[in-house]
Amino acid sequence: MGPRGSGTGAGSDCLARSLLQVFAEEPSLEAVSVDRERKLVEVATLGRTDVVRLRERLEAGLREVADLRVGRECALVSGRGDCRTCGRPLPEADVRQFRFRHERGVTTVSRVTCPTAPTLWRWRRWPLPRFVQRDVDVEEVESHEGEWRWQLAASLVCGGLTLMAVVGSARGWGAGWVLGLQVLGYVAGGWFAVEEAWERLRRYRGLDVHFLMLAVALGSAAVGQWAEGAVLLFLFSLAGALEHYALERTQREVRALFRNAPKTATVLGEDGGERELPVEAVEPGMRLVVRPGAQFAVDGEVIRGESAADESNLTGESLPVGKRVGDVVLAGTLNLWGVLEVRALRPASESALQKIVRLIREAQRQKAPAQRFTERFSAAYTYAVLGLTVGMYLVWWWGMGLAPFRSPDPGQPGLSAFYRAMTLLVVSSPCALVLSIPSAILAAIAWGARHGILFRGGAAVEKLAEVTLVALDKTGTLTTGELRVERVESRPAGREGEVLVLACAVERWSNHPLARALTRHGKQLGLELPEVSRFESVTGQGVKARVGDRLVWVGRREWIEAELGGGVSAPADWVVGDRPGEVWVWLYREGLWGRILLRDEVRPEAAGLVERLRRAGLRLVVLTGDRRAAAEHLRRELGVDEIRAELKPEEKVAAIREWSESGERVAMVGDGVNDAPSLAAAHVGVAMGARGSDAALEQADVVLMHDRIENFLAAYELSRRARRIIRQNLAVSLGTVVVLVVFALLGKIPLPLGVVGHEGSTVVVVMNSLRLLVGRWSGSTRGG
DSSP, rough: OTTTTTTTSSOOOOOHHHHHHHHHOOEEEEEEEETTTTTTEEEESSSSOHHHHHHHHHHHHHHHHHHHTOOOOBBBBBSSSSTTOOOOOOOOOHHHHHHEEETTTTTEEEEOOOOOOGGGEEEEEEEEEEHHHHHHOOOHHHHTTTTTHHHHHHHHHHHHHHHHHHHHHHOOOOHHHHHHHHHHHHHHHHHHHHHHHHHHHTTTTTHHHHHHHHHHHOOOOOOOHHHHHHHHHHHHHHHHHHHHHHHHHHHHHHHHHHSSSOOOOEETTTOOOOEEEEEEGOOOOEEEOOOOOEEEOSEEEEEEEEEEEEOOHHHOOOOEEEEEEOOOOTOOOOSSOOEEEEEHHHHHOGGGGHHHHHHHHHHHHOOOHHHHHHHHHHHHHHEEEEHHHHHHHHHIIIITBBBBOSSSSSSSGGGOOOHHHHHHHHHHHHHHHHHHHHHHHHHHHHHHHTEEEEEEHHHHHHHHHHHOEEEEEIIIIIOOOOEEEEEEEEEEETTTHHHHHHHHHHHHTOOSSHHHHHHHHHHHHOOOOOOOEEEEETTTTTEEEETTTEEEHHHOOHHHHHHHHHHHHHHHHHTTTTTTEEEEEEETTEEEEEEEEEEEEEEETHHHHHHHHHHOOOEEEEEEEHHHHHHHHHHHHHHHHHOOOOOOOHHHOOOOOOOHHTTTOOOEOOSSGGGGGHHHHHSSEEEEEETSSSHHHHOOSSSEEOTTTTHHHHHHHHHHHHHHHHHHHHHHHHHHHHHHHHHHHOOSHHHHHHHHHHHHHHHHHHHHHGGGSSOTTTOOOOOO
């Protein structure tokens, strides 16, 4: 990307300006369309194009927008050259040379060209980058903190003033006093509705229920029914306050994470001196000192000292977690008693804490399929209701002879066609329907985030409830994943130390759980490791590299023997000595065979979880790359329905696709890099813990932050209950609308009763969804 401001005059702080920079640097680019709803970027080019470079430039431009947290709905205001997001004028040359359009969440920028040119354009479609999908601004969230309180206060003021006006009218107060109270009640009750309606109109989003409610309230006042309109505004503003209260509850965990995050780090210099740096300035490789009672500023590795960490705020683990040389510490967790020297592993922006924050942000922005449907439906429904209301007004006026505006009998306002139209408009408004799904989804996401279960959006909540088969990885999922070196053997005997040094030297470049265990063991022993070259990893099999002038193979015995071409084989007595439950890492270097025994215990809670999932009607399958004997031992111990062993990553994916094609809805639970393809292929991907690999977390729909497999059951039950509540909400909202509309068409329901029924159903829906915030499901855990 070029420098900020090139070609646009003001900098790429919104989507339009960022795209204009890309156009300036890519002459072949003709049009770009960004669709946030479908998470797609579509580009049109003309002539020869370096597609790879174009995509990189485009993603770089989108990253600028995401980093600055603006540009969510950027387009030009019709008739002016002002950007709707930043409010500043674009250069006249750009306004003349480009067309800007923003419709239904899709922003399109295209060159002004001859009418026939678009027929020659070549269109390409790419997924919208993750970092753009996550661009929720923390300041925007916090700027609305406590807004529900103001809405509740305004609602109560509206109700109080309306009650005073009714009492005053009955007691013969002056007409001016009563009218003044009614007007003030309208102002209080309609203040936030006017704000919402104006914001939608200003951003060209069309009409919604806020406009309908205001229209009905003003219409009621126009025909002299001030009290009915005030009651409507009171109940509508009360429902809005409850809705915003539910939304704020879902944001509380994210705000707590930000407020509690460390702000500075103590960095050790080359001379041993200490200095304080902002966490944003900490770079990988820097040495940090963390004293008792201090937070770890970034994710790091312990290189000196011993202590324990309180990780309850991040992973939900209530017990202190011991930390020794070679162990990983997580940003935002608390060092309890020892002084530790830590080497930073990654920047603060890429820490486990930030991953969690991004996951929660993304979850709250991504909508469930049913929610997206109701939002699209509600927009069309609003215009349909307006059309029906106008049509019925004419029917009641011209066809049935009712008074067009004011009833001839003040005691019977239902004799007015306008009054009946207002009643129909109220009862058919889709307030409860619009809130029925998002309120439940956001409540479920909030409960899960508070208990260490992160759903990546409403779609994940919905999809998990549909699961019929659960595929589980073994290492790190059903087992603890904390492998420990138990024994080292060599042939010829007496060279065990050499075997361990070679294995640690080669495996330190791998991210496999076995490799991490070996590397950690070597660091704890303080081994001096030789340099390696020509490192190569074979997924699911092992690694090889050159140490000195000879190759070293580390991994599965069968793979090593196949690599050696059959001329060399492992010691026969070692092969016979394999027993179920043992994890062996084999090593070969010319003239030297070695093997290392590691233990990975089955999680104590695994057997109980398997039994409870089976009682819930789910089929349990284990997919593992381990040997068949070890896998069968696990199957007998846990009692799973099926186990498939010695699988490569692509074979795991094939198995998941096979079940999917047979009609199963598969949830894949894993934690490693080799699980990422399976997580992506499954109906629902579930990743284990904050310590899970970035690849696994990126592909997962659900993340279990506790590193406790039993929380999968809690997530599954939460998802099922959320689905039940959504169905209840839909039944209440749609049922209420149908009943009230029928009575309104027949002229059998007064406006006050319609208001109570309509707003009452909205309150019921919101309160029903809030039940998800206080539930507790079997298997759920929470530290502290």
